[in-house]
Amino acid sequence: MKPPPLPEEILRRVLRVASFDGTCVLVIAAAGALVSASWRDVAGAVVGLLVAGAASMELHGAGLLRSGDARGMRWLVSSQLCILASILAYVGYRISNPDISALRKLVTPELAEQIQQAGLSVDQFLTELPRLFAFAVAVATILFQGGMAIYYLRRGAAVEAALREED
Helix, strand or coil, rough: CCCCCCCHHHHHHHHHHHHHHHHHHHHHHHHHHHHHHHHHHHHHHHHHHHHHHHHHHHHHHHHHHHHHCCCCCHHHHHHHHHHHHHHHHHHHHHHCCCCCCHHHHCHHHHHHHHHHHCCCCCCHHHHHHHHHHHHHHHHHHHHHHHHHHHHHHHHHHHHHHHHHHHC
16 A cells, blocks of 8 residues: 655645646636627626636645745635636526527527427527536536535645645
8 A cells, every 4th residue: 555645745736736727727717708708798707707816816825835835725725615606606697597599599490390399399498408508517616626625625734734844
């Protein structure tokens, strides 16, 4: 059986994960904000900016840890909770305010016939489709951002020990 990693190795891993995750989320959220803004989706643009800001918090936390400041772990955990809250709020908004006008343009007569054969109206189907997608996004967000928050929380003591050893 392999011994547990040393605190210094845990710190290196946390820094690697935080830098990679923070950068990826920042790029994706900023791109999402730009796309939403170009579509005149104000709520999507705002949420994209909020998530990008939370990703910047994660990068800031990694920077604090690199400079030996243990408060960086709080920034890492807080960033994940901010991302989680922002995305869940957006999902809730989208579920309560479905916009199926753009989706109606995609429905061909053949697809409309298949939907009606399934016992639904086209509008019922188009209302449920975004809800299912929003539910999937919510579940994925809870699993990923919640998992990241737990990952950072569980490594807090080892990271603090590594930072104390560096002093």
